[in-house]
Amino acid sequence: MVTVDVVIPALNEERALPKVLEEIPRPPVRRVVVADNGSTDRTAEVARGAGAEVVHEAERGYGAACLRALEHLATDPPEVVVFLDGDYSDHPSELALLVDPILRGEAELVIGSRATGPREAGALSVHQQVGNAIACRALRLLYGVQYTDLGPFRAIRWRALESIGMQDRNFGWTVEMQIKAAKQGIPYLEVPVSYRSRIGASKISGTMTGSLSAGAKILWLLGRYAWS
Numbered sequence: 001m002v003t004v005d006v007v008i009p010a011l012n013e014e015r016a017l018p019k020v021l022e023e024i025p026r027p028p029v030r031r032v033v034v035a036d037n038g039s040t041d042r043t044a045e046v047a048r049g050a051g052a053e054v055v056h057e058a059e060r061g062y063g064a065a066c067l068r069a070l071e072h073l074a075t076d077p078p079e080v081v082v083f084l085d086g087d088y089s090d091h092p093s094e095l096a097l098l099v100d101p102i103l104r105g106e107a108e109l110v111i112g113s114r115a116t117g118p119r120e121a122g123a124l125s126v127h128q129q130v131g132n133a134i135a136c137r138a139l140r141l142l143y144g145v146q147y148t149d150l151g152p153f154r155a156i157r158w159r160a161l162e163s164i165g166m167q168d169r170n171f172g173w174t175v176e177m178q179i180k181a182a183k184q185g186i187p188y189l190e191v192p193v194s195y196r197s198r199i200g201a202s203k204i205s206g207t208m209t210g211s212l213s214a215g216a217k218i219l220w221l222l223g224r225y226a227w228s
C-alpha cells in the first residue's frame with residue numbers, strides 16, 4: 001500500500017477545519033499534519049479532536065508552516081504528500097484526482113487547477129485570476145511549462161520534494177515548487193479541481209496589501225530562478 005500523508009497549514013481555521021478533516025478520504029491517507037501558524041482560536045484543539053497530528057510554527061508564513069509540517073513527516077516520510085488549505089475552499093474528497101496520476105507513474109507533481117475546474121461565483125477574486133494568469137504565462141516563457149494555476153491543492157512524490165529542496169517561507173511557496181520542478185525536469189500534470197468560497201477571511205488574497213505582497217514575491221522568484 002502506497003503511503004499518502006496530508007499537510008494543512010492553518011491560521012485561525014477552527015470553523016473550517018473540522019469540515020476539511022472530515023472529508024479527507026482514509027484510505028488512502030495515512031496521516032494528516034496540521035501546522036498551526038500562530039492561531040489565536042481553537043485551531044489546534046479541533047485538529048487534534050478530529051484525529052490530526054498538530055505541529056506549531058510561530059513564524060507567520062504559508063511556507064514556514066508547510067516546512068514545519070514536512071520536518072515532522074520526515075521521521076517517517078510518506079511516498080506521496082498532499083498539500084491542502086484549511087479553509088474549506090478546496091474539496092478534500094477530490095484528493096484521488098491528484099494522487100492517482102502519481103500512483104500510475106504519469107507524474108511526480110500534480111497541481112489542482114481552480115482555473116479549469118468548476119468553482120463558485122466569486123470564489124477566486126479578479127486580482128487572484130489576473131495574478132495567476134500573469135504568473136503562469138511567466139512560467140511558460142521562462143521555464144517552458146504549461147500551467148493555468150498556482151493552486152495550493154497539490155500532490156508530490158516525497159523523493160521529488162526532497163530533490164526540489166523547498167525554502168520559501170511565505171507567499172512564494174507554491175510557485176517555488178513549480179519553478180524548481182521545471183528546472184529539474186520533474187514530470188508534472190495539472191488536473192481540474194472544484195473550488196468554493198472559503199470559510200472566514202483570507203489572510204492573503206482577501207486584502208489588497210496581501211495580494212500585492214504575494215504578487216511581488218511570486219514575480220521576484222520567477223526572475224530569480226530564471227537566471228540562477
